[in-house]
Amino acid sequence: xxxxxxxxxxxxxxxxxxxxxxxxxxxxxxxxxxxxxxxxxxxxxxxxxxxxxxxxxxxxxxxxxxxxxxxxxxxxxxxxxxxxxxxxxxxxxxxxxxxxxxxxxxxxxxxxxx
Amino acid sequence: xxxxxxxxxxxxxxxxxxxxxxxxxxxxxxxxxxxxxxxxxxxxxxxxxxxxxxxxxxxxxxxxxxxxxxxxxxxxxxxxxxxxxxxxxxxxxxxxxxxxxxxxxxxxxxx
Numbered sequence: 001x002x003x004x005x006x007x008x009x010x011x012x013x014x015x016x017x018x019x020x021x022x023x024x025x026x027x028x029x030x031x032x033x034x035x036x037x038x039x040x041x042x043x044x045x046x047x048x049x050x051x052x053x054x055x056x057x058x059x060x061x062x063x064x065x066x067x068x069x070x071x072x073x074x075x076x077x078x079x080x081x082x083x084x085x086x087x088x089x090x091x092x093x094x095x096x097x098x099x100x101x102x103x104x105x106x107x108x109x110x111x112x113x114x
Numbered sequence: 115x116x117x118x119x120x121x122x123x124x125x126x127x128x129x130x131x132x133x134x135x136x137x138x139x140x141x142x143x144x145x146x147x148x149x150x151x152x153x154x155x156x157x158x159x160x161x162x163x164x165x166x167x168x169x170x171x172x173x174x175x176x177x178x179x180x181x182x183x184x185x186x187x188x189x190x191x192x193x194x195x196x197x198x199x200x201x202x203x204x205x206x207x208x209x210x211x212x213x214x215x216x217x218x219x220x221x222x223x224x225x
Contacts, residue, residue: 042217105157
């Protein structure tokens with residue numbers, strides 16, 4: 001199993017450009033998440049999904065959009081990139097069950113907006 | 115007040131030392147407690163997972179939960195340079211899908 005994969009690893013965007021961060025998992029997890037991590041700020045939840053076709057906002061959703069058409073994939077769309085979106089983005093997945101919510105993380109995408 | 119407080123460090127210890135990492139929380143609904151380890155430029159990976167108060171041991175790592183004080187700890191015995199990483203605590207109520215993370219404590223184990 002590859003686990004959670006993310007592409008690209010690095011990206012530099014100009015202000016106003018758009019891009020999609022890709023995330024895929026092969027563990028048949030029902031829940032998927034997008035976080036951003038800024039230095040000294042911990043992980044902030046952007047969006048999450050409880051299954052294909054169902055998404056919901058997290059703490060910091062402004063400037064982002066998501067979709068989930070399949071169990072495996074959960075892309076994050078940035079429209080009109082701004083310097084405040086410079087961050088490291090992590091995708092995670094979990095199988096929510098009686099054992100709780102163990103989340104598995106991808107390797108991250110490091111995004112710089114100039 | 116943040117729901118979860120964690121000292122950001124950095125914490126520097128010599129090899130072989132016992133390390134204590136801590137988080138406090140304010141939401142009494144948290145039932146599940148986790149510790150994630152994050153190496154530089156990598157994604158977090160789950161290290162320990164506990165439910166309810168008490169201790170859980172896994173090799174050199176011990177997770178401790180005190181719900182009455184709303185305080186959790188991670189102890190690392192015989193610390194190694196390979197333990198140098200950022201350690202994040204995370205909590206979950208059991209009735210919602212979202213984890214609440216601490217900001218992380220950066221640990222450096224020196225030779």
